[in-house]
Amino acid sequence: MRADARKNREHLLAVAGAAIGEQGVDVSLRDIARRADVGLATLLRHFPTREALLDALLRTSFDGMAVRAAGLEASGEPGEALVSWLRDCVVWTTEYRGVTVLMAAAIEDPGSALHASCVTLRAAGARLLVRAQAAGVARGDIDGADLFALVAALAWLGDQPSLAPRADRLFGVVASAILTGAGGGDVEGAPPSGRG
Known part of the structure; x- marks a missing residue:
């Protein structure tokens, strides 16, 4: 070019x-x-197309979140690494209003321009989840698809003006529900609300 x-x-x-x-x-x-x-x-x-524009716009961020996951996977306590990535992913997702709906649709549509990026992002989170599960600090009855859905749900909360004030607290509730045993309890450092 x-x-x-x-x-x-x-x-x-x-x-x-x-x-x-x-x-x-x-x-x-x-x-x-x-x-x-x-x-x-x-x-x-x-x-x-709009999707091609969104794919180009979001791909760098998707790639950055995948790199962040790889870095967390290589270092840090598995439960903390998982929650840190989840927090970062939710914060990033709330930067673009409405993107969670597109991501949820694209993950199921191999023909979507966003599909490959969404699959990569889901796989990155899944690796962190599996690592935390293997360490016994994350519940074993969820998978990468569930984690991806939770990112979308938490980002959606931050996107709703009437619910945004609850987003930080509910992030902590969800993160605590994912973690078990030594990794559970109160999760500190919930993400800041998206756009307030």
């Missing part, structure tokens, strides 16, 4: 990220193009 095309693409992604953070994933592509000071055709040349 030419340097100017790469610069234009990065500009479009930055503008799209800001717009989605403010208005949610249903923000108009025309509005994103207008904010980026380009025509809709230019935006569509780079990203032919």
